[in-house]
Amino acid sequence: MPSHSPLRYLTLFLLLAALAALSGFGTHRVAQQLGIADLQTTGLHRLDLYTASLEREIGKYAFLPGTLGLEPDVVELLRQPQENKRQPAVNAYLEQLNERAGTLSIYVIDAGGRVRASSNWQRDDSFVGEDLSFRPYFRDALNNGSGRIFGIGTTRGEPGYYLSSRLADRGQTLGVAVIKVSLEQLEKSWSTGEAPAMVSDENGVVILGSVADWKFTTLRPLDEATRSAFDQTQQYNRRALKPLGLKEIRELDHGARLVRISGDSPEMVSVYPVTGRFLAQSRPLPGTPWTLTVFSHLEQVDDIAQSRATVAGVVAVLLFMFGLMLVERRRHLKDRLAAQQALQQAHDELERKVDERTADLSAANHLLQDEIAERIRAERTLRAAQDELVQAGKLAVIGQLSTGIAHELNQPLAALRTLSGNSVRFLERGDLTTTRTNLERIAQLVDRMGQITGQLRNFARKSSGQLQPVALCHAIDNALALLEPRLRQANAEIVRHCPLPEPRALCDANRLEQVLINLIGNALDAMAGQAAPQIEIDCSGASGSARLAVRDHGPGLDDAAQAHLFEPFFTTKPAGDGLGLGLTISAGIIRDFGGTLTGSNHPAGGAVFTLEMPLFDESTADD
Structure with a gap:
């Protein structure tokens, strides 16, 4: 069929070319989404830092205007202006x-809006005698008791944050005290950050920003009525208030947006890009009508997505070339195999006749050997089934813990990325001290991640099954360490009672920890929805028996649950949430230790599960 070969090759080429294009496109989309999700996590952390610094800066002066009403001279001056x-x-x-x-x-300012005393009374541009009744912070203080506004002074044209408070005496309004605060130092500290940030007021005007060119621009166009109102209040002292050039591309989840900032005006020198595509994340500032926005540039995310898409496309092309080589090789081998097949058929016919003569003699021997081997395999399978069931229960617990462990690792990973990026910039600036500090913090985070994964690895390994002395309090601590993310998420309180000296039971440590994790997890499920769940864990040793009890403060066990508590596949949880094998496996593990696992209701409420195991005898340790 030589006439069909070119069409066949062309079809194969088109299919694999389409595969390469789809691989590159899909890889680009996935890499970009993962990069944006990572940027969102970092941006939320930056929002927390910027919000805290701004609230701290303003909070230093919030009380000051009201304290002026405690000064007798101020009160008398406003009483008789x-x-x-x-x-x-x-x-x-x-x-x-x-x-x-x-x-x-x-x-x-007196009640009529006239400035009666000022800290700049000795300057030529003193406020004393000015009529400021038109200023919004004066009207807000008279009407509401206090005023907060960012504006530009009408005398010196100096921007600042105005905090005003109404002054009264015996129920009579005397006037208003005003404090003007500069936020310039805060802006300078923002300009050295890793990403640009801005604060916009209720009018959409940028009043603070880590980029100087953004200040007193607008996030949206202003109509003539709004501009006329600004001219009357002189809040911005007749500034031009040009648009920033911010255009929203699309909305993301958690309030994030993809935006583009145009570069129409000359770009200032900055440690980070200030034009192009950004991930914008905003947050309202408590106590003010302001909105804080942090911009994370998408250039690095786009570069990584493009490089990964290119690699995916190259791999697809290599697969295409490898497929062509396979097709060509199969065509050459086909002719050789046809000749060998005829010879092999004659050889197989001869072998078949020989096999038929020997088959009857060996059939009985094979049957006997197969029966013996089948019995041996059945015994081994039966012994391995119990170990695999225990290991499966352990892996199920690991699956439940995976979300919490992933969350625990995600925060150090985000911090590692931020600190490593900072170290590169500080190295470029020659700041070795800060770079060394960042590297030391990176080492600490790596140690913490190693500790988390080490605990999970130790728990996941298969147990030897050999009984040995196990400290009960130590086993409790290991189980709580693996459940720490889930306990913290549930806001659960652990009340732990461990006597001294610490009792030791004769068991397998890894499997005992598996039982404890299952019992503590069941206790958390029983108290789901409670605001402050509490779990009590008590251990003791006496009369040759080690006793360990886990109690919750949930609704307890009903009669049906107590009757079928340790039966396989019995569960009180909703459908799809567990198979009902946890307590069955746990009871089997404790039974292998020579002990018992029981469940009952506590007299004070809630369910309590009690483990009793042989106590390790120190006097016979050598024997």
């Missing part, structure tokens, strides 16, 4: 307070 006898003393007091607090200015 037309008399200026107390004005010099109040001016001097505000000037001294301003210097010590490190604020931009402090001033008091």
Whole structure:
């Protein structure tokens, strides 16, 4: 069929070319989604850091305006604003307070909106005598008791955060105290971060930003009515308020967005890109109408996705070439096999006749040997079945723990990525001290991850089955360490009673820990939905028997559950949540130790499961 070969090769080529394209496209999408998910985790951490620094900076001055109402001279000046006898003393007091607090200015306004005293009273551009009744922070303080607004001063054109508080005496409103705070130092600290950030107010105007060119731009176009209102309040002192050029590409989960920032204006020198595609994550700031937004650049994610897509495409092309080689080789071998087949058929016919003569003699011997081998295999299978059932139960527990372990490892991994990126930048700057500190923190995180995976590896290995002395308190600690993520997620309290000296039971440590993990996990399931679940674990040893009890504070065991508690495939959990083999396997393990596992209801409420095992006798240890 030589006429069909070119069409066959062409079809194979087109199929594999399509496979290469789909592999590259699919790999690019998956890698990009994973990269964006990683950026979201890092961005949430940055949001926490920026939010904490801003709240800390503002919180230092939040109490200050209200304290001015405790100063008698201030109260008397506002009570009789037309008399200026107390004005010099109040001016001097505000000037001294301003210097010590490190604020931009402090001033008091009477009920009519006229500034009566100010910390800058000695300057040519002093606020004293100005009418500020039109300012929003003055009106908010009179109406609501306090005001918070970011604006630009009408006198010096200096931006700052205004905190105002109403001053009253015996129920009578006397005026308003105003503190103006500079956030310039906070912005400088943000400019050295790993990603750009900004704070926008309720009008969509950027009032703080780690990029200087972003400040006093708008996230959305402003209509003429809004601009006219700004001109009346002079909140932004007639700034142009040009659009930032931010365009949303699409919404993601958890409030994240993919956006693009255009580079129409000249880009300033920065340690990070400030134009292009970003992952934007926003959060409202408590106590203010502001919104904090952190931008994570997607350039690195796109590069990684592109490189992985390229590798996937190359692999697909190699598979295509390897497939062609296989097809060509099979064609050459086909002719050789045809000739060998005729010779092999003659040889097989001769062998068949010889086999028929010897088959009758060896058939009986084979049957006897097969029966003996089958019995041996059955005995080995029966012995291995119990060990495999125990190991399967252990792997089921590992599967339940995998989500918590993955969460425990995800945070150190995110921190490793952040610290390694910082170390590269600090090395470029020559800051070896900070780089060394980052490397030491990376080593600590790696040790922590090794400890987590080491505990999981030790628990997953198959037990030897040999009985040996096992410290009960140590086994409890190992089980709690593996269940730590789940216990923390459930907000569970562990009440642990271990006497001294620590009792030791004659058992297998790894399998005992498996039983404890199953019992503690069942206790958590029984208390699902409780705000503060509590588990009590008590161990003791007396009269040649080691006793260990696990009690929950759930609803307890009903009559049906107590009647079928240790039967296989019996469970009180919802369908699909377990097979009902946990207690059956646990009872079998304790029985192999020569002990018992029982379950009952505690007199004070909840269920209690009790393990009794042979106590290790120190006097006969040598024997």
